[in-house]
Amino acid sequence: MVTFGGTGVMLLGIGVAGLVCCLVALVLARPLGWISAIAIAGLVWSVVVIALVTLVPTSPDTGFVPAETRMTTCSWDIGGPAPDGFWIFQSGQRTLNTALFVPSGALLVVAVARWRAGWLLAPAGLLGLAAYSALIEKTQLELARIDRACDVTDIIDNATGAAIGAVLGLVAVVVIRVVSSHPASRS
Template identity: 65%
Template sequence: MLFGSALAGAVFVLLALALRRRLGPTAWTLAGLLWTLVVIGMITLIPADGAPGVVPAATRLTTCSWDIGGPAPEGFWIFSGGQRLLNTVVFVPSGILLALIAVRWRSGWVTVPLGLGLLAAYSAGIEWTQLELARIDRACDVTDIIDNVTGAAIGVAIGLALAVVVRPWRSRR
């Protein structure tokens, strides 16, 4: 996973270098956003315990878990720690970078919510993939989507606050 993250990082650095004349500093932000999405995909779709095992069709789950909050006895708490906290935190950088990219244009007031919706769809797509590919030893859980979207929303809020300071819409030459 570390090698894959480093390789993806190198690819997106090259992308940023190729786009920097056209987009300026936004090229680095865009490359960072794409890199975070690839890393999230690797974190969530690489088999949990090494090589995937064989999951017989009869024992494969057919639906996502709708047990909001999971098996934790304290119920639904966003920051209860462990996996729930990781699911939230992993989407924060994507939300920050999304906001910093989107506010650069006048259509940012439309683009930011649309991008947040796309991050939610990405999370749902990951969970659907985990459901369909039972061999990767991952479980589809609606709580993960809630945590991911919460992290993305927190990231967007941080990104909007940073945008006031960084002002990515101004040209720096």
């Protein structure tokens, strides 16, 4: 049996994805400028991090979950019992689910702010992040091998985190525009 998973695998994946996204930022910097390049690469990296944290088994020794014992539907117990935090943060699972999507929401807004269509792209991107969360939950339901649970509360918490991030992204865009329009920043 091949084992796969655990914190080490997650962190290795996060590091490799970070290096690849840094290269993407370097390539995008010339045509888009550093702020957009970093925001786009950061957004891609944050989405990959979400996938790694939510879809890689928490332990390499998870084993197989027999099809007969796996859940057949997502939990609809909104706000129901959630486990305590895990390995890195000592917080509740709901807080972690919310915090996980904050960077994606913020980077999304900063990434699309340079275009006039940004006011359409940002809400569409937020809907995309919510759909991404739903896809992750569906994957957790279908892939019993990873020993994760599908929970509608996670989708709500993830979408809330993306929305909080979007508000922070709007603040960042305003600050970036004020700073970059200041005469002293042009010299």
